[in-house]
Amino acid sequence: MNVIETKKAPGAIGPYSQAYETNGMIFTSGQIPVNPETGLVPEGIAAQSEQSCKNVGAILEAAGSSFEHVIKTTCFLADMNDFAAFNEVYAQYFVSKPARSCVAVCELPKGVLCEIEAIAIK
Numbered sequence: 498m499n500v501i502e503t504k505k506a507p508g509a510i511g512p513y514s515q516a517y518e519t520n521g522m523i524f525t526s527g528q529i530p531v532n533p534e535t536g537l538v539p540e541g542i543a544a545q546s547e548q549s550c551k552n553v554g555a556i557l558e559a560a561g562s563s564f565e566h567v568i569k570t571t572c573f574l575a576d577m578n579d580f581a582a583f584n585e586v587y588a589q590y591f592v593s594k595p596a597r598s599c600v601a602v603c604e605l606p607k608g609v610l611c612e613i614e615a616i617a618i619k
Contacts, residue, residue, distance in 0.1 A: 498518070501518055503559035505555035507531040507532075507552060515556050521618055523557065523615075523616065525614050527571075527573065528612065528613050529612045530547075530549045531548070531552070531609075541582075542574075543586055546583050546586035550589075552613075557615070561619050567593055567617040568593075568616055571599075572587070572599040572600070572613050575604065575608075576610065579611070
């Protein structure tokens, strides 16, 4: 197993890694909309979705993979009314149309509107 770490995505805010790679598979931790250089993205769901996607992409790149190799995502929304707007941004990044679960949750870390985790192959 290899720990994946990059400064192009926010560091962990708890006792976990950005991702692990094992046997050619990459498992990312959930990525919230925190810009690693400027901090939390306060704008609405579109901007937050975009930053979460960028964070996943940076981790995939550090692991030697890409959005095209994502096979499964799990997405968390603070409000299911944001589903359509979230999907518009998500579709621009996850072009392989991976299997996906998308659920509404009561609350996300730092009060953000979305979080995305991914499983990819190298």
